[in-house]
Amino acid sequence: MITKRVLFSFPKDMVEKPIVYHLVKDYDLVVNIFRARITPEDEGFLLVDVTGPEDRIAEGLAFVRAANVAVNESEIGLRWDEGLCTSCGNCLTHCPTGALKIVDRAAMKVGFEPPLCVECLSCISVCPFGACSSLF
Amino acid sequence: MKTYEEINAKIEAKTAVVMTAEEIIDYVDRKGLDQAAREVDVVTTATFGPMCSSGCFLNFGHAMPRIRITEAWIDDVAAYGGVAAVDVYLGATQLRKNDPANTYYPGEFRFGGGHAMEKLVAGEELELFALSYGTDDYPLREIRTRFSIKDLNQAIMVNPRNCYQNYNVAINGSDKPVYSYLGLLKPRMENLGYSSAGQLSPLLNDPHYRTIGVGTRVWLAGAQGHVYAEGTQHASACLRGDNGVPMEGAGTLALTGDMKRMRKEFVRGVSLPGYGVSLSLGVGVPIPILDVDMLRQTCVRDRDIYAPVIDYSRDYQYKTGKVVCRLSYEQLKSGEVTIEGKKVMTGSLSSYAKAREIAWLLKEEISRGEFLVSRPLAPLPPNQSCGGLAARETTR
Numbered sequence: 001m002i003t004k005r006v007l008f009s010f011p012k013d014m015v016e017k018p019i020v021y022h023l024v025k026d027y028d029l030v031v032n033i034f035r036a037r038i039t040p041e042d043e044g045f046l047l048v049d050v051t052g053p054e055d056r057i058a059e060g061l062a063f064v065r066a067a068n069v070a071v072n073e074s075e076i077g078l079r080w081d082e083g084l085c086t087s088c089g090n091c092l093t094h095c096p097t098g099a100l101k102i103v104d105r106a107a108m109k110v111g112f113e114p115p116l117c118v119e120c121l122s123c124i125s126v127c128p129f130g131a132c133s134s135l136f
Numbered sequence: 137m138k139t140y141e142e143i144n145a146k147i148e149a150k151t152a153v154v155m156t157a158e159e160i161i162d163y164v165d166r167k168g169l170d171q172a173a174r175e176v177d178v179v180t181t182a183t184f185g186p187m188c189s190s191g192c193f194l195n196f197g198h199a200m201p202r203i204r205i206t207e208a209w210i211d212d213v214a215a216y217g218g219v220a221a222v223d224v225y226l227g228a229t230q231l232r233k234n235d236p237a238n239t240y241y242p243g244e245f246r247f248g249g250g251h252a253m254e255k256l257v258a259g260e261e262l263e264l265f266a267l268s269y270g271t272d273d274y275p276l277r278e279i280r281t282r283f284s285i286k287d288l289n290q291a292i293m294v295n296p297r298n299c300y301q302n303y304n305v306a307i308n309g310s311d312k313p314v315y316s317y318l319g320l321l322k323p324r325m326e327n328l329g330y331s332s333a334g335q336l337s338p339l340l341n342d343p344h345y346r347t348i349g350v351g352t353r354v355w356l357a358g359a360q361g362h363v364y365a366e367g368t369q370h371a372s373a374c375l376r377g378d379n380g381v382p383m384e385g386a387g388t389l390a391l392t393g394d395m396k397r398m399r400k401e402f403v404r405g406v407s408l409p410g411y412g413v414s415l416s417l418g419v420g421v422p423i424p425i426l427d428v429d430m431l432r433q434t435c436v437r438d439r440d441i442y443a444p445v446i447d448y449s450r451d452y453q454y455k456t457g458k459v460v461c462r463l464s465y466e467q468l469k470s471g472e473v474t475i476e477g478k479k480v481m482t483g484s485l486s487s488y489a490k491a492r493e494i495a496w497l498l499k500e501e502i503s504r505g506e507f508l509v510s511r512p513l514a515p516l517p518p519n520q521s522c523g524g525l526a527a528r529e530t531t532r
């Protein structure tokens with residue numbers, strides 16, 4: 001069993017398809033939805049963790065792709081722009097999982113670890129420098 | 137033991153020994169004060185953090201026909217026009233026109249004077265809209281145009297208060313969130329906010345203002361600027377530790393420098409939800425090691441510098457003077473402290489990482505012979521306190 005973070009992006013007129021239903025029902029995967037933005041007029045986004053045997057996940061994702069939904073296995077919804085981050089540390093007490101954390105304590109340098117991010121979005125409003133933003 | 141002139145001669149010959157305020161600590165531990173004081177010529181200090189009392193004078197040059205600007209907006213941020221015809225002052229905390237501020241609390245404060253200054257230094261184009269009442273010699277009554285920093289005759293940063301020697305640590309003992317200039321403070325003392333570069337900070341390395349005074353050349357966001365006066369609210373008569381280091385706000389510096397020579401990474405607009413906009417600025421100050429005493433001061437460590445923890449849910453507002461406790465910067469930088477038996481996470485508004493980078497950059501500039509130290513023209517007031525504002529009944 002493995003868990004994979006995947007970002008589905010739906011084209012404008014494709015948001016009705018019951019993708020999650022099929023992943024659960026036909027491929028026996030555990031799907032944990034972190035965040036979704038599905039509006040009829042726009043591109044839709046769905047960010048999930050899928051858990052199951054590796055081959056079943058691969059088959060499930062192939063099904064999603066075949067349904068014309070883009071599957072991104074390397075991206076998440078939260079963007080942290082290293083160039084804009086000053087390593088001030090104001091976000092550190094607001095990030096519930098330590099995804100934003102001090103990566104080098106001697107230099108007091110802040111870094112971002114995407115796999116730990118639960119997309120709570122609190123860093124977006126507290127970052128004084130606009131370093132955190134959301135893809136959707 | 138060493139004079140400013142001797143140190144500058146070595147800098148010009150590129151033989152000066154320069155260390156950052158962080159490096160010097162270990163070096164003195166290894167070599168001892170006497171030997172290190174003979175060897176080391178300059179220690180570089182630095183800070184990067186929000187400095188609300190910042191702004192700039194801009195001169196646009198004269199339009200054809202001429203306008204005597206009375207009101208001006210830069211990217212919709214009001215600039216003060218009560219100076220000569222085409223000079224304005226843009227302040228860091230000015231909100232953009234139509235910003236709802238805290239109408240829909242907490243406001244987002246996405247753009248203001250500090251952000252316009254960041255764009256200016258980055259070389260981006262901004263919009264100027266200006267009005268006038270029109271005069272015989274300045275007939276134009278309105279102008280809307282685009283400009284970037286290279287179009288300006290001058291863009292001079294003039295900051296009445298930068299580089300607070302030390303600063304409050306903000307905490308929230310109430311049961312609702314407090315949106316402060318030290319960040320979002322969660323209820324029941326769950327987190328705290330501080331803002332200082334601690335052992336790297338300029339005035340903490342020269343606590344009695346021996347080498348930092350009016351006229352001192354400083355590194356202001358990459359430009360060579362100057363201390364032009366004591367900073368506003370300069371309060372040298374403060375509570376000090378046994379090491380002479382202030383345990384509260386204390387001294388401040390008024391700084392000026394040419395924005396055309398600044399680097400955009402060190403001039404950054406700041407948005408603080410529920411509070412407002414500001415500017416984060418990088419400042420470096422070289423400290424000439426005149427003798428053993430001066431060196432000893434620059435060896436100050438985070439664990440020897442204490443800041444007062446103040447409750448920003450009430451005690452700060454009403455100036456009760458109550459201090460929850462005092463914490464060292466070593467404790468604050470560790471990420472978690474214990475206050476009244478409770479674990480509290482620490483966040484900061486200043487960036488130690490950037491301060492460190494600045495101390496290195498300044499060290500390199502001095503080592504290359506490009507940045508000389510300067511003897512102050514006048515000292516900062518040594519024993520001064522900062523008064524408050526009385527609400528007196530008016531007669532009119």
Ligand code: SF4
Pocket residue numbers: 084085086087088089090091092100110126127128129130131132
């Ligand atoms: S608050 Fe923003 S700038 Fe500061 S460390 Fe976090 S991401 Fe970086």
Ligand code: SF4
Pocket residue numbers: 078094095096097098099100116117118119120121122123124132
């Ligand atoms: S979105 Fe939440 S979990 Fe992710 S980095 Fe920001 S604060 Fe941390």
